[in-house]
Amino acid sequence: MSEMKDFLSPVRPTWCPGCGNHGIWNALKMALADLDLSPHEVLLVSGIGCGSKLPDYTRANGYQSLHGRTVPVATGAKLANHALTVIAVHGDGDGYGMGMGHFVHAARRNIDLVDIHQDNQIYGLTKGQYSPTSDHGFLSKTSPEGAIETAVRPLATALAAGATFVSRGFALDPKHLSRVIQKAIQHKGYALVDILQPCVTFNKVNTYDWYKERVYKVEDEDDYDPTNRERAFRIACEWGDRIPTGVVYQVEGVPSYEDQIPALEAGPLVKQPLQRSMEEYEALKEEFV
Ligand SMILES: Cc1ncc(C[n+]2csc(CCOP(=O)(O)OP(=O)(O)O)c2C)c(N)n1
Ligand code: SF4
Numbered sequence: 001m002s003e004m005k006d007f008l009s010p011v012r013p014t015w016c017p018g019c020g021n022h023g024i025w026n027a028l029k030m031a032l033a034d035l036d037l038s039p040h041e042v043l044l045v046s047g048i049g050c051g052s053k054l055p056d057y058t059r060a061n062g063y064q065s066l067h068g069r070t071v072p073v074a075t076g077a078k079l080a081n082h083a084l085t086v087i088a089v090h091g092d093g094d095g096y097g098m099g100m101g102h103f104v105h106a107a108r109r110n111i112d113l114v115d116i117h118q119d120n121q122i123y124g125l126t127k128g129q130y131s132p133t134s135d136h137g138f139l140s141k142t143s144p145e146g147a148i149e150t151a152v153r154p155l156a157t158a159l160a161a162g163a164t165f166v167s168r169g170f171a172l173d174p175k176h177l178s179r180v181i182q183k184a185i186q187h188k189g190y191a192l193v194d195i196l197q198p199c200v201t202f203n204k205v206n207t208y209d210w211y212k213e214r215v216y217k218v219e220d221e222d223d224y225d226p227t228n229r230e231r232a233f234r235i236a237c238e239w240g241d242r243i244p245t246g247v248v249y250q251v252e253g254v255p256s257y258e259d260q261i262p263a264l265e266a267g268p269l270v271k272q273p274l275q276r277s278m279e280e281y282e283a284l285k286e287e288f289v
Contacts, residue, residue, distance in 0.1 A: 002036050004029040009059045020171030020197030020208075021051050024118055027169070027177035028089075029058065035182055043084045045074040047099065049091035050125045051118030051197065068098025071106045074113050081268045082112070082258045085185055092119040096132040096152045103154075107161035110189040111257040114181070117154065117192070120199035121206050128202035138205065155236035155248055158192040159229065165191035166236060166249040170215050171198065172208055176245070183247055189256045196243070211243065218246040226250045 007029040015021045032042060042060040046052035048067035055062030061084070065073040074088040088095075095103055095117045106113060122140065123129040129142040133154065137146040158166045165187040169177030177195065184191035196211050218224055218235060225231060232249035258264055266272055276284070 002033045002038060004033045007032055007039060007059050009057055011056050013057050014053065015050060016201045018198075018200040019050070020120060020195075020199070021054065021118055023171035023174045024051070024116070024169075024177065024195055024197060025054055025057060027171075027174040028054070028087075028116070028181055030174065030178040031181035031185065032060075034178065035185060037085060037185075041083075041085055043074075043077055043081075043086045045070055045077060045086065045088050047090040047094035048125065049094050049118075049123070050199075051089065051091045051120075052094060052125075054089050054118075068094055069102070070094055071099055071102035071113070071115065074115075075102075075106060075109075075111055078111060078113060079258060079261070079264070079269065081270045082264055083268045083271075085114075086112075087114040087116060087185070089116040090118070091124065091131075092117055092121060092133045092152075092154075093123045093131045096154055096157075100132070100152075104157065104161045107158045107163035107190050107192065109257040110162070110164055110254055112189055112259075114184045114187075114191045114193060116181070116184075117194050118197045119154070119194050120197045120203055121151075122199050122203040124199045124202055135205075140202075151239075153237060153239060154192065154194045155244075156233060159233050159236050159249055163192055163249070164189040164251050164254050165247070166232065167192060167247045168194045168196065168243075168245045170196045170211060170245050172212065173215075173245075176217065180245075180247060183250070187250065188252065189254055196245070214241060214243040215245050216242060218244045218248055 039060040044055040044062045047070040070088045070090040078086045121133045130140040130147045132152040134147045167180045169180045
């Protein structure tokens with residue numbers, strides 16, 4: 001059986017004391033250990049941001065890519081070796097700002113990725129600019145008179161794009177979050193995990209207390225039915241006095257992107273021989289030259 005400590009790298013986190021990323025990191029390690037995965041079976045791909053440092057602190061395959069390009073890199077890695085459990089992990093600026101197009105296309109492609117967003121409603125690493133999920137009126141260095149845009153609603157956006165698994169967790173509840181991440185990993189297809197992650201240094205509005213007063217677990221509701229897309233959409237749009245957490249939508253049996261690629265039928269590309277026989281070469285020449 002794997003244990004959480006198996007996923008500890010020798011590098012210690014430099015996140016601020018109290019940062020929500022500590023809880024997310026613990027929940028992720030807990031999920032990987034509970035699923036009895038080994039570090040070599042997992043690839044963590046991140047972008048640039050405070051949260052994107054997570055692969056440095058975790059013993060597994062890791063790749064820190066460019067700001068906003070987490071999902072395309074994770075997609076390429078999944079296609080090269082679809083036997084890997086590929087987890088994209090990045091901030092709301094990275095994933096819902098620069099990476100917004102990739103988010104929507106990954107969801108509609110149903111590529112078998114877990115897409116974790118450390119959603120602190122602010123740019124942490126660059127010291128406190130407002131982000132795509134900052135609420136209307138949010139005061140920051142780049143919105144001194146209050147943000148004038150409507151905030152992105154990630155769960156509703158994912159659902160509208162055709163995502164087959166849509167969820168949210170809260171960094172202060174790592175056990176619940178870990179169960180949500182486990183379900184996302186077990187899901188075959190694109191899985192969004194939006195995580196409420198207080199940035200204690202730069203976001204003085206969306207604090208632990210602010211979230212605590214508002215979050216509820218969708219599975220505790222009497223009429224919980226994560227297969228009902230219409231109902232899920234209503235829940236996905238909720239924000240303000242009530243903020244839903246848990247698995248909001250899940251549908252199984254939809255073919256994933258990589259399942260539909262004939263070249264992958266013979267197994268992961270990385271395991272397939274690079275060399276072609278003379279006969280195969282002649283056949284290719286015949287077809288194309
Ligand atoms: C192409 C590019 N544009 C901008 C930046 C500057 N930059 C680095 S991190 C970041 C935003 C970080 O916010 P978020 O993704 O929400 O992550 P957090 O730090 O809050 O975890 C920005 C704008 C960059 N590194 N690369
Ligand atoms: S600046 Fe915010 S997001 Fe970054 S490590 Fe500190 S508390 Fe966490």
